[in-house]
Amino acid sequence: MFGRKKAPTAQLGKGDKLGIYIHIPFCRSKCDYCDFYSLAGREKEMDRYQKALLAHLNETAPLAQGILVDTIYFGGGTPSYYGEKRLRELLGAVQKLFQVEKGAEITLEANPDSVTLKGLKALRKAGFNRLSMGMQSASQEELNAIHRPHTARQVDEAVAAAKKARFKNLSLDLIYGLPGQTMDSWKATVEHALSLIPQHLSCYGLKVEEGTPLCARVAAGEQLPDDDLQADEYLWTVGRLARAGYPQYEISNFAKPGYESRHNLRYWLTQPYIGFGPGAHSDFGGRRYSFVRDLDAYIDGVLNGGSIIDNEELIPRRERCGEYLMLRLRTARGIEEWEYRSDYFMDFAPLEQRLMEFQVQGWAQKTPEGRWRLTPKGFLVSNQLIGDLLERQRQGDLADLLPKAREQYARQKN
Numbered sequence: 001m002f003g004r005k006k007a008p009t010a011q012l013g014k015g016d017k018l019g020i021y022i023h024i025p026f027c028r029s030k031c032d033y034c035d036f037y038s039l040a041g042r043e044k045e046m047d048r049y050q051k052a053l054l055a056h057l058n059e060t061a062p063l064a065q066g067i068l069v070d071t072i073y074f075g076g077g078t079p080s081y082y083g084e085k086r087l088r089e090l091l092g093a094v095q096k097l098f099q100v101e102k103g104a105e106i107t108l109e110a111n112p113d114s115v116t117l118k119g120l121k122a123l124r125k126a127g128f129n130r131l132s133m134g135m136q137s138a139s140q141e142e143l144n145a146i147h148r149p150h151t152a153r154q155v156d157e158a159v160a161a162a163k164k165a166r167f168k169n170l171s172l173d174l175i176y177g178l179p180g181q182t183m184d185s186w187k188a189t190v191e192h193a194l195s196l197i198p199q200h201l202s203c204y205g206l207k208v209e210e211g212t213p214l215c216a217r218v219a220a221g222e223q224l225p226d227d228d229l230q231a232d233e234y235l236w237t238v239g240r241l242a243r244a245g246y247p248q249y250e251i252s253n254f255a256k257p258g259y260e261s262r263h264n265l266r267y268w269l270t271q272p273y274i275g276f277g278p279g280a281h282s283d284f285g286g287r288r289y290s291f292v293r294d295l296d297a298y299i300d301g302v303l304n305g306g307s308i309i310d311n312e313e314l315i316p317r318r319e320r321c322g323e324y325l326m327l328r329l330r331t332a333r334g335i336e337e338w339e340y341r342s343d344y345f346m347d348f349a350p351l352e353q354r355l356m357e358f359q360v361q362g363w364a365q366k367t368p369e370g371r372w373r374l375t376p377k378g379f380l381v382s383n384q385l386i387g388d389l390l391e392r393q394r395q396g397d398l399a400d401l402l403p404k405a406r407e408q409y410a411r412q413k414n
């Protein structure tokens with residue numbers, strides 16, 4: 001694994017725990033906006049895929065010996081469409097092969113049309129303890145407009161079944177900026193989601209991704225809600241959810257205290273994780289790598305011994321400190337001077353100076369604990385703000401190098 005021919009040599013830091021991500025690339029049908037690696041109409045490959053995943057888990061597990069796994073995440077695609085029996089078998093294999101911590105967070109992504117009470121009960125019993133449900137909208141017209149595979153009513157039925165099956169950690173995904181959406185219909189979606197009393201909500205702005213049917217529709221002249229409406233929807237949502245007891249902890253994520261997604265937080269806090277499946281990414285042993293976004297190539301590679309690596313790189317220190325800014329500033333936790341200085345040995349002053357300017361604009365704030373974070377208004381323009389800080393960081397790095405270069409030049413001259 002790691003492409004079978006290359007095994008990582010670097011070890012994790014003392015006390016580091018590990019997350020496991022398993023990608024299930026099957027869907028009942030494709031939604032118009034989706035550019036995830038997911039396939040409709042490939043159900044007949046599910047058994048071979050299962051065999052490949054089990055083999056891959058088996059050969060990877062020895063590399064993670066002695067490391068506690070504290071989060072497991074089945075994402076997709078539509079994991080719930082893969083069938084409860086296969087999911088239980090996979091989770092059982094992970095539990096047997098890896099050292100899974102007691103109380104680990106074990107998430108299953110599900111769509112409302114592919115869950116049943118019986119199946120959910122069996123999954124809960126097998127150890128899944130968090131369900132992330134793709135609701136997207138409470139409006140049937142909006143669901144139709146993006147070709148979601150489920151109805152608005154199925155969302156309510158699926159949530160009721162999840163509660164009956166004793167899932168006590170439920171997340172709902174919503175999308176703002178959908179075709180035909182208005183501020184009022186978005187508010188109705190959020191209010192409906194709140195009435196279902198989830199523990200966690202993810203609210204994503206619709207993005208028109210290259211190569212999707214939605215992209216073709218827009219190219220053919222279809223109008224979508226504009227950026228101003230999306231911004232108003234976003235800012236209203238942050239306030240509404242805070243008042244409802246779901247503080248924002250990341251650009252798109254809101255949770256009742258104690259229900260933040262531990263698995264997703266590890267991406268933003270740059271903690272290690274191993275992924276399985278086509279297109280899955282890993283950050284493990286000082287290396288970042290991803291597998292081919294091709295179901296057949298992945299299955300053949302794993303079962304017949306070929307390489308399945310798409311990309312692999314060792315991450316230099318300078319890139320990690322860029323990641324620190326890029327990922328931590330997505331979170332409400334933000335960044336902090338001593339954390340930055342002690343981890344990356346870099347000067348925080350140029351960044352702080354810029355953050356103070358952002359503060360004047362209402363884009364950033366310093367918390368009473370002395371951390372810098374973006375405000376909801378800042379999150380709206382986070383790409384630009386973080387890009388600006390990265391530029392400062394790069395200049396700071398060069399400034400650090402300048403005295404050394406001068407010294408070296410002087411030595412060579414003498």
Ligand code: SF4
Pocket residue numbers: 026027028029030031034035036038076077078111134
């Ligand atoms: S269900 Fe999810 S993964 Fe599947 S096509 Fe729709 S958005 Fe993509």
